[in-house]
Amino acid sequence: MATMGIRLRVAVFGLLMVGIIYYLYTGVISRRIATLRQRRTVDLRELLALSVEAAVRGGREVKRIREDNVLEEQSKGKTKEGASEKLTLGDMNSHKKMYYLIKNTFPYLQVNSEEHDNTREETAVWDHLIPADIQQIGDGKEVPAEDVTVWIDPLDATQEYTENLLKYVTTMVCVAVNGVPVIGVIHKPFTEYTAWAIVGWGSNVKARASYSEKSPQFIVSRSHAGKVNGFIQTAFGNNTVVHAAGGAGYKVLALLDPTDEKYEKADVYFHITYIKKWDICAGNAILKALGGHMTTLKGEEIDYSGSEANNGGVLASISVDHQSLLAKVRSAEKQLAEIK
Template identity: 30%
Template sequence: MTTPKVMRIMALSINTAARAGSIIREVMQRGNLGIVEKEGKDDLQTEADRSAQQCIIASLSRKFPNITIIGEEGDSNLNVKAEWLVSEENEEFLTHSCPEELLEIKEEEFVIWVDPLDGTSEYTKGLLEHVTVLIGIAIKDRAVGGIIYQPYYKQSNGDIGRTVWGLKGLGTGGFEPKSPPKGQMIITTTRSHLTPLVQQALDALSPTKVIKVGGAGYKVLQLLEGKAHAYVFASPGCKRWDTCAPEAVLEAYGGTLTDLAGIHYSYAADVDYKNRMGVLATIPEISHSEIARQVPNDIIATLRA
């Protein structure tokens, strides 16, 4: 029997995200980040963002030429150095069985959303633990599979870097699931993109504690590892590549990630990339719709305007 496409795409993405992570470490080690501003000082790009994206898109598109792959850093030159091309699929992942409902998905039905370096602002400031590589795998318009690679995670055995993955219908891997303390409401939100509206939404939810960290990937890791109950971001700043992989991993775990009104974003290839209606993510133990109801209407109206 041939291996189902979704399993092969996940397995190649796992190895490719780790290679991109090593490129991110190499650029930092060399010390010349090559920072440019994209849409302003809140929107930076470095040599690491550019090179990691080239590695990911060249590797995935070579093996899966019929898949639409959309990366944060725009069109990439795919004539990359041989050492950046990943062709091996992750064997450990391939030992899992494919969920029944995903057995027959054809290459043309996938859309892959790539954020080669999430938490660029934190990367440039040396807050390296916040940095992740995100590869999100959508089928038609839904986020189904995701890889969150953390290039600076320190393993207990001394190894550096870890891969967290999730696939709907199969589950998650690469981390120790943990629930946050009961009777509290710990919210994680932006560290570098705080605005009055972001603050207003936090206040409306009366958190017992707020954890400000960088990156959409790192914030979802806070939910998976019991550091926070919810991720709340009342801003149009995130884009589909920020949320596709985190949404798939969180939902494979039993949680939920939507816009602030509680509606799932579409990850179809032809959508507007902007997550205009913000981000709301919750752990499985929390009623997502209950939290969405607590978001004041005027905040939703402001985002919608």
Template identity: 30%
Template sequence: MAQCQPLLTRLIASSVTVSSQAGKIIRDIFTRGELNIIDKGVNDIQTEADRSAQNCIIESLSRQFPDVTIIGEEGPSRCEVPPEWIITDMDQEVLKIKLPNHLENISPKDVCVWVDPLDGTSEYAQGLINHITVLIGIAVGSKAVGGVIHQPYYESKETSSLGRTMWAIEGVGFGGFKPILPPVGKRIITTTRSHSNKTVQAALDALKPDEILRVGGAGHKVVLLLEGKAHAYIFASRGCKRWDTCAPEAILHAAGGTMTDFWGEKYAYDANTDYLNAKGILATAPGEQHSWYISNIPDEVKQEI
């Protein structure tokens, strides 16, 4: 049945299952306590969990979709991947969905998958495990059209099991969560926990928030928007990359929210684009007036990025 489904449907269905396996790898490594941290640069570290989760995701997806471009944060690896990490199952609920006509017959050469195997590595290394996510974003041409966010440490109140997987496809909808609108009468903004500077703070000050949530991970910040815990996600810096935002943008957009740069322009996600989100990140929750935030960020802040 699966092979009869369109490419995008199969990609999302596979990403849902493989992201869950990546989450298990992340939990297992944390439990063992052997993080094997490598310093990649200023405020940029990599752990054994980053490397292992990416190997799991890329090997699993590339075996099933050999003609699709896959770009991972941690770069290429020559390590042998254990057989139990290679996931070929697909989520059966996703396979049942009906795509809009323009996405039914896309070519593999027009698809780019952006993988952040462990978004929020600094927080993971510090034990702030609820901040982390696994991100798999799917672009067709330059546009983010689908994505998966997996939270390895999300605890279900109904089953007490660990892990939640959120997914979305443009023109179809979303699954794994129910959006909640943020509270009326106040403004809560989420922003970086570990990469703040005077420009980031100036952008926040201009928006006069009632509360600021400083947390790790782009995926986690967008989850806060979807859960009604924040009205906007503001990051007045060049530090974010395409693998940080492709999946969150697709899911947020499918739920009725918006993500752009500080000028209101969408980032491109084709395989040839620059990895750096050089003009900042501005994301707003469903129901929020995105244009208000753009117009109220001072020009000097925009020029400083």
């Protein structure tokens, strides 16, 4: 009996100690988790500098693969317009450079890329140096990491890339906070030109001195220029000039002050069908920083959280009455429905 009593007391003591240790351990863990959550913020100025670096590194791969002529071209299927959706080694190598640089620097950020792969590039690191032009925008701003979504397009205008129409090709990074685009980077790898902006602080690009209000020129996708041209001329007049071009990034740059080369200049970027958010987020942020607009064809702001799809089309402009543009689009709504 004495032995049983001792054993019982030992067992009770043991359970008590386990309980105390568990309580202390879980308390420590909880405090550590809370501390980590408090620390999980990101500086937007740092994230802008990282985004520029990611776009440039991805662009180097895009350029190298094209110059070495080792595209390893494949088809991912058909686009909504029925065109072949290309995939190349340039897309994939650029994705790895961009995606893992951002994820290795800020592993707790949500990063959405057009491409996916099953390998990791552990060596992608960033030195945290802020370029002088980005330093000049002022002190950074901390935002909760859980509010941030990063959208990357490792190679915009892949079709044109395979056709060697290299002026259309860009790599892009966008940072959205609570679904609102605040950082945009568009990099042209074949001319090594980079446009960037951060809403509320500044940019290294600017709007043109003037835009045509009465007879704006439009820029649209090469893949469905014929259908869109008819709709635009119905909505805006038979003499409306429509430029067809590749790449959403290129089309946004066509609205800005001339950059590194001669290219189509437009007053309005118009897209009538489904488009992915990594195609348009960076351009949206840049336009927003310059006082411009990018909305759906119904005038809705595009939410850059959640799903990758934007089904509402795109209407983008700077220093042109955006509401007037939307009104003309709505007046041609019946024909728009027939086109779709």
